[in-house]
Amino acid sequence: MDEQKLPFVVRKTENKGFGLFATKDLNAGDEILVEEPLVSCQFAWNKLYKYLACDYCMKSLETAESMSQRLTENRSLSLPHPECCERNVAITVQCPQCEITYCSTSCRDKAFTEYHQILCPHSQYCSPEGLEQLDETWRNIHYPPETATVWLLAKIMTRVKMEKNKAEFISYIEEFCHQCKNESEEIVHKLLGDQFKDQLHMLREQLKSLFYSDDIAHWFTVEGFEKLFALLGTNQQGIGSSALSVWVHNCDNLDLPDGQRDQLDTFIDKLYEDLEKVSGSFLNCEGAGLYRVQSKCNHSCAPNAEVSFLHNDHRLTVKAINDVAAGEEITISYLSECELNRSRHSRQKHLRENYLFTCWCKKCQAQNGDPDVTSDEDSEDDMDDT
Template identity: 60%
Template sequence: MSWYIKQVDDGKGYGLFAKQDITCGDVILEEEPLVCSQFSWNKLYKYRACDYCLKSLETAEEMCRRLAQNPSINLPHPECCKAKPETNVHCLNCEEVYCSMACREKAYNEYHKTLCPSSDQCDKSALEVLDETWRGFHFPPETASIQMIMRILARIKQEDKKEEFIAAIERFCHISTNNVEQIAHKLLGEQFSNQISVLRDQLKSALFDESVQHWFTTDGFKNIFALLGTNQQGIGSSALSVWVLNCDELNLQESDRLDLDSCIDDLYQELNNVAGTFLNCEGAGLYVTQSKCNHSCDPNAEVSYLYNNHRLTLKATKDLNQDEEITISYLSECLQSRGKITRQEFLRENYLFNCQCNKCMTLSEIDDVTSDEDYDEKDDDDNNNNLLEN
């Protein structure tokens, strides 16, 4: 183990630190989530992922044809696609799909026994209404899912050691009471005065459990929502990405390499024209150890999903010295390249802190985006929303 957790003195709570010298490129840790789920809109628009581990279930070619709305796409080097649809299995009682029998069994034992439409453990029509209500409040790009809370509650109902699981959830970082409503509404997009109460009442009708009855109070529901907002890690899987990476490893003649690279460039352009940047099966998860990583605008580590499922890999992007804090960026690649004012505004709105990393402390506030760049980003968001209209 190359890391350890300790209290940070500057008010950030806990942090992750290097137990020894770490070299750039080293894997610091790998971790599976305590709980995870696919985003609601992502699933509705037929991004096929394993209900348990979020592994992309389509072949790369199937994914491209769906995303580009072009059934004539044929990818070269099919051997580079590692997806195996023939191993996919359904729940024995419903249409939920898993990448393997192992994932199906884990899902059933952890939460699906409760959430399966065939069971009598909860009101399934109420769950469907709740999911539709959530989508009505929260549009892509998604940053959370009511499915996460539903899955947590289902786990509580099925857990033999309820107190331990509840304690594990409640040990994730909490924000101050004064900021709870702000971050809860931020997750929902546009602010409506009744959003939280509507979702809480519908969730209570479907999955109330006495062991966490405090979560169903007005303040308790906002707290659990805010806990997800400040701790969950986005998850992305893609058979297409795996195919591209494996194509990069092919030993080809230079002319063949140029042809393949050109083919991939043209493919991504076609996908971008139809689906924008919505290419992956997307969801979110709660990771006990990774959640201790604090933010830096100039991080020394990054999160990736090397196994095309929910198993997270934290890899060093710089050399780290023993006892140095391991940091990641909470910003997208685009936002990381923006100026201090823009970065800090995003972090305040979404994570409720003023960044004091070395980059923010050494750069002048006049180093910021231009209005043209802001408009470009807005245009990108508009293009992403075109997927909903197709």
């Protein structure tokens, strides 16, 4: 995109680092940003459980029907309106060496250029046993539901080897690594638990044996690796794709007579009930990515924009959910919708524990006189922890 025509500008704020600010009046629903990540990948457990996704862009590779059959454990399930499924399995392509799968030749070529010629198990550059051991180590210390993945770091280190302008790419990554030592340690502890020091040492040594280069030697010091690892807790953005969700969305847009609409809606409601019974709430191909611009978008408990994945892949979209005046900061929520509806004290507790800052947005300022007590849900969580 032409930077002169962007609807926002990135600039330094007084006390929150960088932020995104509107360069013109924006209306609710306006698209502010579409961005591809520096790196992205599927979660390790998600991949192990056969959630099929493109290894490059994370697009779901199953048809809606096959995904529903797997997640309901009902192989005879048949979905109506197959024309609403956009997944064409005929155009799926694979690496000719290891058969890792991509949604297109374009994604396969990008993957090969950026990382796969090193990460391919049949590559001369990397030990397949070492890659398997790293995957097993990570899964053994980070159980579902997953909130991070060490494979982001593996892809970052691989891309350093592949990049022509290594210094520039390293500088992009180090924009994320701004915590002081105590903050980094707190984030790592949150991600890995009480044994984090031993686990962090093990991960550092395994990654070092696979991806060390002089360009990033400082990332393999104790403090350097801790800072690098901490970016998983504060800057990675969750990604989800689902052929089933696309099918449901397209079904919702069908122009049907009332009787057929009611019948289809009843079928979809029953399908989701069956999915929840068998697979719970983990229905998507899930992973994470690092987004250079979006990561500079600050939090508000009353945000004027939101992040979504409208393309069913790793491309991220930031859209306005309220009108935004020129010069106004563009903000998103780091909290879920449920968390946003909790008390000011509960919201700030979550943000301090997970992002290491105290929110002072307009909503928090307006509720400053409220009692410093957590919501009922958090009180129950606190009792469970004791």
